[in-house]
Every structure is written in C-alpha cells, then in structure tokens.
Amino acid sequence: MGSRLRVAALAGVSGVAGSFAAAGYTRQFVAAPVDALVVRATPGALVAWMITNVGESAHVLHVALAVGIVAGLFGATAVVGRAVAARSGWRLAGAGLAGVLSWAVAATITDAPGLALAAGAPVAVVTAVEAGPAARRELDVTRRRVVRSTVGALGFASVASAVGWYQSVGVGDDAVPAATGERSEAVQERLEAAADRELDLAADDVPGLVSPIGEFYNVDIAEFDPTVPDDDWTLTVTGEVESPQQFDFADVRERPTEHRFVTLRCVGEGLNGRKLDTAVWTGTPLKPLLEEVDPGGDCGCAMLRAHDDYFVQFPVDALEDAFLAWGMNGRPLPKSHGHPVRVLVPGHWGETNVKWLSEIELLDEEADGYWEERGWHGTGPVNTVAKLWDDTRLADGRIEVAGHAYAGTRGIERVEVSTDGGRTWTDAELSEPLPGEDVWRQWHHVYEPDGTHEVVVRATDGEGQLQPEERADSFPSGATGWVSKRIEP
Template sequence: MIESFRERDLLSLSNLLFAGFAGVTGVAGSYAVAGNTRRFVVAPIDALVVRMTPGEIVAFVIQNVGEEGHLLHLALSFAIAIGVLAATARVGLAVGRRDGRPVTGVVLAGSLAWAFAASITSQPALAVGAAAPVAVWTAVGTLSPTTVGQDPSRRRMLVSSASALAFVGVSLGLGRSTNEGDSVTDGPTDTNGKVTTLMQDAEKTSLDISGDTPGLVSSFDEFYNVDIAEFDPDLSPDDWSMTITGEVGTDVTVPFDKLTDMPTEHRFVTLRCVGEGLNGHKLDTAVWTGTPLAPLLAEADPDGECDCAMLKAEDDYFVQFPTEALEDAFLAWGMNGQSLPRSHGHPVRVLVPGHWGETNVKWISEIELLDEEMDGYWEQRGWHGTGPVNTVAKLWSETTLNDGRIEVAGHAYAGTRGIERVEVSIDGGDTWQDAELSEPPPGDDVWRQWRHAFSPDGTHEIVVRAVDGEGTLQPENRSDSFPSGATGWVKKTVSR
C-alpha cells in the first residue's frame, strides 16, 4: 500500500515537472522563432490582459508603481502562456502513461499546443516553435521511469532542468537576433540634408549646461516610449495604408506611397507623457518628417460636417479628437532624419500639437469621422480627455561649478502656448529670479532649456516655475498625474 501511494506521488510529481518544462520551453521556442513581436505566443495574451484590466487598477499602478508597472501585466501574460502550454503537455502525459501509448500522448500534446499558439497568433507556421518543445518534453516525460524500482534519480532531474535552461538560453539568443531586424528603419528620410541642418542649428542654440540635462533634440535611445501593451506592431510601408471612414460619403484610403508624395515638412515637436510624475523624464523632442493631415480630412469630408474623429491604431489603441484640434495635425513617417523606429510608430504616426503624448497615435491605421463624441481608450479608464498639456518647468540637474557656484537646470514646456520665462527661487519661494533660457527650436510645440547658477550658503530649497507664452503662471497646487496630468512647482533641497 505504501509503495502504491509513493508510486502515484512520484507519477504526479514527474508529470508536473515535465509539464512545467514543456510550458517554459514552449514559450521559449515561440520567442526563438517570433522574437519580441506580436507573433510571439505571449503577445496576444498580453494584449488581452491589458484590455481586460479595470481602469482603476491601471491608474493605481501608473501612480504607485510607475514605468515598471508594465512588468506586472507582462509577468501575468507569461504565466498564462506557460500554464496553458504546460496543461497541453499534462494532457499528453496522462494519455501516454495511462494507456501505454506514448506516441499518442506526444502527438496529442503537440497538436493541442500548436492549435493554441496558432489560434491566438494567427501564425500556423510559427506556432510550431511553441508546439515542438511541448511535444519533446511530453515524450521525455512519458518515457521516464516512475515506479519505485525505477525511481527517477536526482541526476535525471538535474539533467532535465539543465536541458530546459539551455534551451531557454539558446531561444533567447535566437529571439534577440530576430528582433534586430524589427527595430531597423527603412533608411534615411533626410535626403536633402534639411533635418541635419535643423538638428545642428538646435545644438548650437542649446545652453552649455554642466549637468545631465539633455540638449534640445532627443535621440532614438533617449526618447521616452510608452504603449498600452508590450509588443509593438510590425508593419511594412508596402503593406501599410490608412483609411478615413465613418460619416463620409466615400471612404478614403491612403497608401504609404501616396502619403509620401504629398508636400513634406520637417517639424520640431515635443511630447510629454500624461502619466509621468511632476519632475519625471518622459518629456522629449525630435525633428519629425511628414505631411499635414488636414488635406486628407478635407478630401473625405469636404463640407466639414463631422465634428469629431476617432483615431485608431494597429495595436487596438484609439483616441477621439474634435476635428478642429486636427487642423494642425501631422502624419509623420520620419524621426531625426530616419524612418520611424518600430517602437515609435513605424511606418506612420500622428502628431497633434499641444496635446499629451499618448494622444499622438502610433501605427495609425484608421480615422473614423463621427457626428458625436465618444470616449477614447484612456477616457474609458478614467483619464480626462486629450489635452492640452499642462505647463511645467523640470529641475533635472544640479552641478557644482569650478568657481564654487551651484548650477541648477532643466527644461520647460507648455505645448503650443510656448515658454516666456522660467523663474527660480533658492529660498523656498520667498524671492524669485529669472533663469537663463535657450532659444526655442523653430516650431509651435517645443520646449526650452533653462539654467540658473548661485553661490551656496548652507541649505537651499530650490523651487522652479514657468510662465507660458500667454503670460500665465504655472499653477502651484500639486496634483498627481491621474486623471489630468501632474501639476505643481518642482522643489528640491540642496546643501553645500
């Protein structure tokens, strides 16, 4: 009787172990062939988790966890994928061992794993990457000894674990090599050197700041990046088109070659994330290459009968604007003289001057013209509207200069209102002095650098505030980013 119980326990433990190995290696195998794309088996699960998460939880995570919050839904998505693939192996192991037909169990497990991966990714060929490891580990499990007399040794378990880890390691390497091509742009968009000249001119007007405050143009690596899900769409310009639909007489479809044949502009545009903290670093500027959106909207709705437009993205994101807010909007396919990187909306994204960063839709695929307002993605989750951005002066660096003075510096931004001046207090707000400002880059929606140096005398409470181009002082009252963006004056204590 005791031996019978032990045999059943060993069988159950063995099944769980090999099912676990199958689940982990199945996910790894999918990553090896699909990389960090939406063809990876975890990607559609992650998208579903994001869509199903209540807005209250999303807001809580953004405010209390910050930019690492995306790791929570990603971890849950991995766990679900591993669990489902492990379950397919568990079924195969049960059938193979119970009926003494290991081949049947292996085929069943592999088929179930393939069906699961193929159905959620719509990639039947790549689904083999997930199914094959599941079938292999089901085979190993069904052939492993489990009776008392054939007790699987610690060595066998160690070898199995090491083999699974080795497979995961190889898969990570293969998946990364797959990703290398996904982030590569299609080539330069600065064929006449205009963007290079603009960037060089901006560099010349940047302040000579000693600290970590960046210049007036952010590189690809510096530019912040926030999306609703972890896996970006992978689109080719040849396959891309945007359709204007809705309350229009005839749908207008714009392929990439038509878009790039339209009048081309190069614009400095600054983006700021609505979910960042008051002194956060999700604020950047680039030179964008593209064409105005207004002519395409006029082609679809020549009489201007539609008051609203819903902008939709390939990643299922959507934002609603009044059509008047889109009069100066911009369809961009270039960034700093190169094609858009995949993570920034390749091949085409929308830029709407003066509005929060999340409303500048990446991977734009459709514009639906409406005769009444509808909530966008973030509005459905409790955030307020599409803009305009709040005025802010950031305090990003403090440096002791060679002459003993302390230099504080940062950037200021107020959307299309512009920045008139930045004021600095070194005594907690009792007195104020104007900071030195850089010239703004040419454009209607850009930031400016500021800096201020002073001779320290003990402890100083530094406070900074901005005045926008309309003469309005940045509000002092502090608020969290949810639901309308962080507000308040940035403060920092400095002792020397």
Template sequence: MIDRIRDTEYVTVTELLFAVLAGATGVAGSYAVAGYTRQFIVAPIDAQVVRLTPGSIVAFFITNIGEEGHLLHIALSFCLAAGLLGAIALLGMRVADRLTQSTLGIALAGGLAWGVTAAITGDPVLAIGAGAPVLIFTAIAVAPTADTDHNPARRRAIASALAFVGVAAGIGRLTSEEPTQSTEADVSSEVEQQLQQAESQQLDITGDVPGLVSEIGEFYNVDIAEFDPEVPSDDWSMTITGEVGEDVTVSYDELTSRETEHRYVTLRCVGEDLNGEKLDNAVWTGTPIKPLLDEADPEGECDCAMLRAEDDYFVQFPVEALEDAFLAWEMNGQPLPQSHGHPVRVLVPGHWGETNVKWLSEIELLDEEMDGYWEQRGWHGTGPVNTIAKLWSTTMLDGGTLELAGHAYAGTRGIERVEVSTDGGSTWQDAELSEPLPGDDVWRQWRYEFTPDGSHDVVVRAVDGEGTLQPEERSDSYPSGATGWVRKTVNMMDASG
C-alpha cells in the same frame, strides 16, 4: 495495483515537474523562432491581459508603481503562456497514462501545443517553436524510467530545460533586432539645418540635461502593450471613414508624395511624475492632415474624430484639434523606428503624448463624441498639456557656484520665462532661457547659476507665452497629468560636479 490506480487518478509530482519544464521550454522555443515580436506566444496573451485589465487597476499601477508597472502584466503574460503549454503537456501525459498509449499522448501534446500557438499568434510555421519542446518533454515524462525515485533522468531533464531556455533566449534576442527600416538614412538638407539650428541654440549647460533635439534612442516611449505592430511601408494604408462624403484611402507612397514639412514637435507623457523625464523633442518630417480631412468631409459637419492604430489603440479628438495636426513618417531625418510608430504616426500640437497615435490605420469622423482608450479607463489626457518647468540637473561648478538646469514646456502656448527660487519660494529670479526654436509646440532649455550657502530649498516654475503662471498646487498624473511647482532640497555636498 493500488499504487497504479492512484497514479492514474491523480497527477504525480513527476508529471507536474515535466509539465512545468514543457511550459517553460515551449515559451522559450517560441521566443527563439519569433523573437520579441507579435508572433511570440506571449505577445497576443499580453495584449489580451492589457485589454481586460480594469481601468482602476491600470490607474493604480501607473500612479503608485510608475513605468515598472508594465513588468507586472508582462510577467503575468509569461506565466499564462507557460501555464497554457504546461497544461497541454500534462493533458498528453494523462492520456498516455490512462490509455497506456504513450505515442497518442505525446502526439496529442505536441500537436495541441502547436495548434493553440498557431491560433493565438496566427503563424503556423513559427508555432513549431512552441510545439516541439512540449512534445519532447511530454515524451520524456511518459518514458518508463521517468517516474523512478531519485531518477538521474529528472536532473538531466531539468538541466536540459535550463540549457535550452538559455540558448533560446540568446537566439531570440538576435531574432528581435529592429527591422531594416530603422537603419540609418541620408538626412535631408532641411532637416540637417534644423538639427544644426537646435544645436547652436542650446544653452551651455554643464550638467546632464538633454539638448534641444532628443536622440532617437533616448526619446521616451510608452505604449498600451509590450509588443509593437510590424507594419511594412509597402503594406500600409490609412482610411478616413465614418460620417464622410466619401471614404479616402491613402497609401504610404501617396502620403509621402504630398506636401512635405519638417517640424520641431515636443511630446510629454500624461502618466509621468511631475519632474519625470518623459518629455522629449524631435524634428519630424510629414504632411498636414487637414487636406485629407477636407477631401473626405467636404461639408465639414463632423465635430469629432476617432483615430485608430494597428495595436488596437484609439483616441478621440475634436476635429478642430486636428486642423494643425501632422502625419509624420520621419524622425530626426530617419524613417520612424518601429517603436515610434513606423511607418506613420500622428502629431497633434499641444496635446499629451498619448494622443499622438502611432501605427495609424484609420480616422473615423463621428457625429457624436465617444470615449477613447484612456477615457474608458478614467483618464482625461486628450486636453492641452499642463505647463511645466523641470529641474533635471544640479551641478557644482569649479568657481564654487551651483548650476541648476532643465527644460520648460507649455504646448502651443510656448514658454515666456522660467523663474527660480533658492529660498523655498520667498524670492524669485529669472533663469536664462534658450532662444525659442521655430514652431508652435516646442520646449525650451533653462539655466540658473548662484553661489550656494549650505542647503537650499529650490523651486522652479514657468510662465507660458500667454503670461499665465504655472499652477502651484500639486496633483498626481492621474487623471489629467501631473501639475505643481518642482521643488528640490539642494545641498552643496550632494550636487554633482
């Protein structure tokens, strides 16, 4: 009798074990039916974690850990989801134990797990994927044989849970495949000409350096959360609102029927390292944004605009910065992939990549400035990009010379030349540059070849189209983007060949 009272007052090891199994399998079940989408129970929890994380902590992880930092908030979100479902299972076990009503406890755990998941994800049907495993493992936990010492049922339960998680992971990967909008489409002749022009103008670089147009699958990708919004083209619309003469709403079909342009536009991430590789270029198809702004604000009295996205991201711009902005719906002749903002994103020439809002839903014209998402977290990334020359390749050639190569970018200022020093900055030589592609916001390749003699302290720097030399002083990416000359010690034996 004393043992029974103790068991009803305290959580047993068995109950904790099965609560953990229920939580893990509940998350796995949700993944199996929803995939890596916003209907997966972890997705809305992750969005809330991102939203509530203080800006100082975000800045610390970006600066000190880099792109792997996002794995920490994903791991935390998984743990929170599993903990929530496990706690629900534990509640069902305690109800069953205290009231000696196993059926009631099992039903409570399964029903509550389903209801909470449905409320979090907004999808009652897919929420069954989380509710069913919680119900099953709660039922196993309250079975009469579950709490017997050295019970083989425990081992079978653990083995079953691990097997379920493995199978669910495989099914979930299939469920997570890109929607059909990302499939290959015929490339227009205009885009094909631009792709061919970029290929013909790229330098003959032996080392591993991207061409003048990046492959879609290799184009860098950074978002505030892990799970991308799913917005079908037929359901998309964008509204210009706020301090306007009249709200203007445009659908996808209306937008794509407007004047169409194909532009080379380069994007660079404000949070990347000085010599990082979050810098890419593509041919984007879309339409200028200015005619839409003129329709909404005929008086032109607003000084700034807040751009909002389906993932709750928001960025403020001076209206004048949007004069040459672009609403894009294709990338290298293909419909925008979901991860790059399908169906419509913004491209603002010369500004950091984080300002080029994906999954655009609203432009709000304002009569006074407001902080955007990253400004609220201490960043100043809405200004023009910093000039940079990247050193991405050091390759020993057959003739005994060493090839240095990379890309240079200065936003709408363009690149006039790239200078290379092989003696730590004492002397400088001009690098070979690719011919500039048409457009106001495009990178250029550079290449330099010399005969090495032992170890060399290589330094590269760029001069922008206005004749301004790239600043030498180094700074971290936080809060306004990394600056400085890229330096690398090159040894003949270490160079690739």
C-alpha cells in the same frame, strides 16, 4: 502530484522558449497576444495605479503574467499527454497528443500555424521523455532522471531564448530600412539651428534641444509593437463623410513635405519626470486629406485608430494643424515610434499622438478613447511645467541649476527660480525659442550657496499664465505643481 507539476513546468518553459526562438520579440511570439489581452482586461483603476506607482516596470509585470499564462496552457497539454501515455502504454501517442494540443494553442493565439510548430515540438519532446516507462510509477522516477530531464529542458530554454534575443536585435529602431545614411539638407539645417540655440550648460544631465532617437521616451499600451511594412500601410478615412478615402504610403509621401520641431510629454509621468523630449519630425499636414473626403457639417470629432488597437478621440478643430509624420531627426520613423506613419497633434499629451495610424473615423458625436475608458481625462492640452533636472557645483563654488520648460502650443515666456523655498524669485536664463509653436526651452540659473537651499522653479506660458503651484498626481489629467529640490552646500 509533484511529478505532474514538474512536467507541466518543464513543458511550459520549453514551449514558450521554442516560440520565442522562432518569432523573437514580435507579435508572433506566443505571449504577445496574451499580453495584449491582459492589458485590455486590466481595470482602469489598476492601470492608473500601476502607471503612477510602478511606472515602466509595469510592462515587465504584465508580460511576465502573459508568459505565465501561456506556460500554464502548454504545461496542461503535457500533463494530458502524459496521462494518456500512462493509461494506454503508448508513450509516443501521449507525446504526440501533447504536441498537437500545444501547437493548436499556439496557432490559435498567434494565428501563425507555421511558427506554432516551434512551441508544439518541445512540448512533445518533454512529454515523451517524462512519459517513459520509469515515469509510470512514482517510485521509479530517480533523482538522476529528474536532473537529466530538468537540465535538458532548461538547457533548451536557455539556447532558444538566446536565439530569440539574437533575432530580436533590430526589431525596434534599427529594423527600419535606410535608418542610417545622409540626412536631408533641410533636416540637417534644423538640427544645426537647434544646437546653436542651446544654452552653454555645465550640467551633464540636461539634454539638448533635440533628443536623439535612442533617448526619446517611448510609451505604448502594450509591450509588443506591430510591424507594418511601408507597402502594406494605408490610412482609411471613414464615418460622416461624402466620399470615404484610403491613402497609401506613396500617396502621403508625394504630398508637400514639412520638417517640424515638436515636443512630446507623457501624461503619466511624474511632475519632474523625464518623459519629455523633442525631435525634428518630417511629414505632411493632415488637413488636406480630411478635406478630400468632404466631411459633413455635423462632424464635430474624429476617432483615430492604430494597428496596435489603440484609439483616441479628438475634436475635429484640434486636427486643424495636425501632422502625419514618417521621419524623425532625418531618419525613417522608427518602428518603436510608429513606423511607417504616426500623427502629431500640437499641444496635446504624447499618448494622444497616435502611432501606427490606420484609420480616422469622423463622428457626429463624442465617444471615449482608450484612456478615457480607463478614467483619464481628455486629450489635452498639456500642462505647463518647468523641470529641474540637474544641479552642478561650478569651479568657482557657485551652483548651477538647469532643466527644460514646456507649455504646449502656448509656449514658454519665462522661468523663475527661487533658492529660498519660494519666498523670492529670480528670472532664469532661457534658450532662444525653436521655430514652431509646440516646443520646449532650456533654462538655467547660477547662485552663490550659503548653506542648504530649497530650490523651486516655475514657468509662465506665452499667454501670461503662471504654472499652478498646487501639486497633483498624473492621474487623471497630468501632473501639476512647482518642482522643488533640496540642495546641500
């Protein structure tokens, strides 16, 4: 039993590593489709608990589970091959069987028969080594042989993993052609305008009014992003329409272009979390495309679908000011943010702004989206929040507290700060508003410390509504409450 487990483990690790070497960190890596299946099969209550209590580390856990499942399948093929070799006396026959079976497993999972050879070959080699004459009798499996085979398999796995990581560089943001180079004058003007409106903060931990692409938060339903070349991308508009249409990338790019400041906030983040960012997005309004399909009068909602199998339902009215974006901060939209085209729906939680958009289906009745099926509530609007992200002692002994505030399309009218736990309040200084309706603002406040202070912040939106004081977790409708921090003298 011990030797079979060892063979299974070595073959499983080698097969996974071989696939990774050939495919890199892409959807052709054998663990990727299994990871997607794990994510889809996870009960909604567990998903909510993991998002709230584990956060981004949850991705690591479900990828590790997917890798373990695939390694187990490859290991099973090696055990079968070894058993056939032991019974028949034909080592190569057993190794060949293990290789073919593992190749079949990988090809079925990834639908990439060529790349699947990279998984089948190392499993066959491990099986051949372990099915040698000395492997037929447990007493003949010497310590030296065990060490040699183990070191060989792990050495291969290490080299293969290094090769896979090397070719994975550029799978994300840098994989987009022309991701560097000159920004358009219009975008550059907006970036400079944003920089001019930023507060002069002593804090090092409060971002500016536009987030660099590499620092913009990123959340997806699965770990492996789809690769959609510009030439292959299409947007299909179907459902309750008179004339279904399909638009390609060139069609969309030829339409009137806008550059919008838009802020996105993650519904699953903690109350004072950091998943809140703003960029200058380049694209075109969605409304004219929907008008071209002549939607029926009963169309009250729309299901938006993506290449990663994600789907979100919106009331059609919510798409009135929606925006198809293909650029971010003057660069082509990075793969990790939905290249080549994503949708931005003003005032709604970040998760509903579908990346890798592929289809819009107009419906005459409501249907649950991906997160609604898992217990989350609706698609927005976002909750008002003032974040307290930094406290800094100034040279003169005073303390500066600072952060950002956001309320979706309602805008931020006011941020108040209390240094006595909420008994008294003072208006914070706000950055000038950015152009656009769906944007954040910076705030800061400086006070004289006279001991320990319980600092509390709250925001009032542009409609005069005060941020709710009562605290609630992110599940199911986004975190709420006033942010507070105990600051020592």
